[in-house]
Amino acid sequence: MLRFDNLSKRYGERVIFQGLHYENQAGCVALNDESGSGKSTLLGVLAGTIEADSGDVWIGGHALRSAPLAAQTALMYVPEDCMTYPDQTGRAYLHDVATARKTTVGAAALELADRFGLTPHLDKRFEQMSFGTRKKIFLTASVLGETSVLIADEPVGGLDASARAVLVELFSMLGETRTVFFSSYDTVFTEACQAASIQFSDLAG
Numbered sequence: 001m002l003r004f005d006n007l008s009k010r011y012g013e014r015v016i017f018q019g020l021h022y023e024n025q026a027g028c029v030a031l032n033d034e035s036g037s038g039k040s041t042l043l044g045v046l047a048g049t050i051e052a053d054s055g056d057v058w059i060g061g062h063a064l065r066s067a068p069l070a071a072q073t074a075l076m077y078v079p080e081d082c083m084t085y086p087d088q089t090g091r092a093y094l095h096d097v098a099t100a101r102k103t104t105v106g107a108a109a110l111e112l113a114d115r116f117g118l119t120p121h122l123d124k125r126f127e128q129m130s131f132g133t134r135k136k137i138f139l140t141a142s143v144l145g146e147t148s149v150l151i152a153d154e155p156v157g158g159l160d161a162s163a164r165a166v167l168v169e170l171f172s173m174l175g176e177t178r179t180v181f182f183s184s185y186d187t188v189f190t191e192a193c194q195a196a197s198i199q200f201s202d203l204a205g
Contacts, residue, residue, distance in 0.1 A: 001025055001148040001179040002046070007055035009041055016041050020055070020203040028175040028195035031183045037200055039183040040080060043153045046181070047077035060148030073101070078152040082138040086127035090118065090137040093126070094144065101145025113140045115166045132158030139167065142174065150174055152182040156189050168192045 016038040044050035057064040060074030
């Protein structure tokens with residue numbers, strides 16, 4: 001479901017990563033590496049928000065370079081700071097995602113939002129939300145439509161203990177049929193999700 005081959009990225013003279021390879025079907029995978037190692041850059045490349053210098057990415061069998069629309073349709077991306085338009089409400093964001101994925105915000109999504117404690121916040125604008133609330137809105141959107149891959153950058157950042165528990169259940173459920181690829185410093189969360197733990201050294205060569 002998620003595959004990348006020979007991925008490289010540099011900024012000026014600084015090589016962020018080079019020659020990365022990976023392939024995964026369903027399941028949870030946590031990229032655990034030291035701060036400043038390039039985790040966010042890699043996830044941005046996989047999500048199509050950052051362009052790689054070389055290499056290819058496939059999402060649900062679709063090449064991100066040659067078939068970007070099909071690849072993006074198969075993908076849900078949760079960046080570290082989940083901000084859309086500052087004046088957009090959480091409810092409007094969920095409806096926009098659902099429309100793009102040719103579905104509706106049904107009972108399952110609304111139940112997940114409620115379990116995250118979002119019900120009182122859905123009609124707030126993103127600029128009015130806390131960091132953690134914005135993240136939970138994006139995580140709720142991950143159940144909308146038929147996607148193959150979820151990419152999440154530090155998904156537990158800003159979440160309290162109850163929301164973390166909901167997220168463990170969500171990732172475990174999604175990992176049964178999709179690739180859940182996330183970065184995290186939190187080994188307890190990684191283990192709770194029964195995620196495979198990898199580092200950049202595992203992707204090189």
